[in-house]
Amino acid sequence: MSLSKQEMAALVARDIPHGAYVNLGIGQPTLVADHLPEGSGVVLHTENGMLNMGPAAQGDEADQDLTNAGKQPVTELPGSSYFDSAASFAMMRGGHLDVCVLGAFQVSASGDLANWHTGDPDAIPAVGGAMDLAIGAKSVFVMMTLFAKDGSPKLVPACTYPLTGVGCVDRVYTDLATFDLTADGVVVRETFGISYDELAERLDVPLSR
Amino acid sequence: MSLSKQEMAALVARDIPHGAYVNLGIGQPTLVADHLPEGSGVVLHTENGMLNMGPAAQGDEADQDLTNAGKQPVTELPGSSYFDSAASFAMMRGGHLDVCVLGAFQVSASGDLANWHTGDPDAIPAVGGAMDLAIGAKSVFVMMTLFAKDGSPKLVPACTYPLTGVGCVDRVYTDLATFDLTADGVVVRETFGISYDELAERLDVPLSR
Amino acid sequence: MSATICATAEEAVAGIEDGSTVLVGGFGLAGMPVQLIDALIDQGATDLTVVSNNAGNGDTGLAALLARGRVRKVICSFPRQHDSWVFDGLYRDGRIELELVPQGNLAERMRAAGAGIGAFFSPTGVGTPLAEGKETREIDGRTYVLEHPIKGDVALIGAHRADRMGNLVYRRTARNFGPVMATAATTVVAQVTEVVDVGDLDPETVVTPSIFVDRVVRV
């Protein structure tokens, strides 16, 4: 059976090493936090300027001066630290984060990422930290459904949407399969409710396993 | 009569505006601090990472972790702050200091500064913050004797010693005269124990007043 | 030169000229200098270029400044928000110019302005529409795009506490763009919730040293 969003998040969480420094992108990737086991030692970075961010603030805990990158009120954990935006993005761009988890519109077989703009000429563009996140971490994981609502694959030979980053994605978690994007091509790690052959049939990119 | 080092330092101190942020180079320029009037509001920067540095530490005050750029123990004044070397030199290079006072081997009529190396091929070179100091402040003042021990002028048409910075010096304080280095040439501001005509005779650079 | 402690936000924004580039701190409401923006609206300067992470929310603050037609151009990373209807309308009508900059490049370009860096090679945005037309270079096997400083005539920032010299500390993630903008503008104006005596801030914990700060107002 295909995976739910929560099941995908649990898979990602399983693959995050103990003690890793991790940035979870806005949207679906934030679900990963709920699946990190007790004692994982994982430290969450939020690009607006904090390390060791805690869970969402509940009720009275909410503090206008303590938010995540989605501008939602969060909490601090013991051992956290605050820093300015230049330092925060320097940390990211300098490759100090172990893992970044992002959503995507499209990912290409060579690891190009498109997740900031649909290409709609009427859309008001907004990029935020997406391009910095895409190229900054030692490992970049993408979480997305494998097919768009119109049935078109989102793992593609080349992105048709405007790019966020080039050759930056290392691994893709989808509802139907997980993939490693390697120098030798796309490697299927696991499938969920779909056979490898059917997957190969429905995607336009060469696969191996 | 020509000025003593202390009198030169007093002249420089007189010309530092109220509330200015100032870096005093190692050596003679440090004497300027002693001549700043009570309530001058001048804030001293030391490039190893501090603003509002206080006077030299006396006896038990000395703290290995609190020194000036000459590695001498100093003190902190109320309102001081500490920062790292990247931030300290960013502050300097970014033009945030109002005045920097430096010693020199030679200064050219166009404001080139030579103060880090005599050009002796056997010398072990060392530059420290000299080149950053030379180009960083809104106003760069030089304090030096006007003539070297061998009688050669130190205010010259072009420096023969290796340069520290190009076109960076705004004003030169010497024992015999003070000079403004302007786009229109070298302007004599004051003379001490020497006539303007004699000064013009002994220097190889065109002067005006 | 030493900072001035202003009695009012009006005094703190006095003299901002038409055509100025104004850096405005904040990420959402955290660190947003709300009272200074309101004072700028009253002050009247127009034809402004505003540099900020966002481009206004709802009908107040930056959005109100935009709605009054006072902003010629916005340089920001994330103008589109659920409540950015003022910017959205102006943009669709072609009445405001937008330079969209990735958030990290936005911060680093201001940092470069404050640090005297002439330009720098950033890996962010390479191969994307936001690097189109920009110089690129391969260095040690990686491609970078050349980015230039963004310097402000004025910075309006929100901090937590100032001493009377202008040293600043911030609070939690409200720090965001404040410290970098404070280095990148000719005149830096900080609104704070408290002004303390000189000596009452621990020098080890000062985030923005007084050298960067020109005017402080308690709000």
Added chain:
Amino acid sequence: MSATICATAEEAVAGIEDGSTVLVGGFGLAGMPVQLIDALIDQGATDLTVVSNNAGNGDTGLAALLARGRVRKVICSFPRQHDSWVFDGLYRDGRIELELVPQGNLAERMRAAGAGIGAFFSPTGVGTPLAEGKETREIDGRTYVLEHPIKGDVALIGAHRADRMGNLVYRRTARNFGPVMATAATTVVAQVTEVVDVGDLDPETVVTPSIFVDRVVRV
């Protein structure tokens, strides 16, 4: 990955390989990681490139490492001191290579390495012997020289206090190169005078966040 609290300086410097580039903090004695340098001397790695503001004083610390012939090259701003006879001798004998870098460029080049900047245009050193052979460019009427990052395999720094996650605070001007070197090396080792529990450092006052620190030892 999370920092390791080491029991000894020996453990803290274990694994440093021959040929490594080692960033060494400190400005004079302030912030100098004396015990880590001594441990590096015992550890035995050789053919090292050392990046530090100075090149050793007297016969101990860095000077002792140099005296044992373990350093191939020094990248620093100010090797010549009244008591730098070890470096002076090696240099005059042609037994050590020197790359002399203005102090601000030294700091900024390490900052660039830590911040993922490919190269940057600095105004410092333009027109001087230290910029000879380097690319220059005029930007907005000012000339700059292109400077490249300095990245370390290892950084040895001296801080004041660490928590068990590796967050660091420094003391007074001993801060100097520590925070920037901590961002610029693959493995960062900090010696501190005190290790406190997680939660005992105020998150507002942390200078080097734990993400940069790999090993901590109390000395």
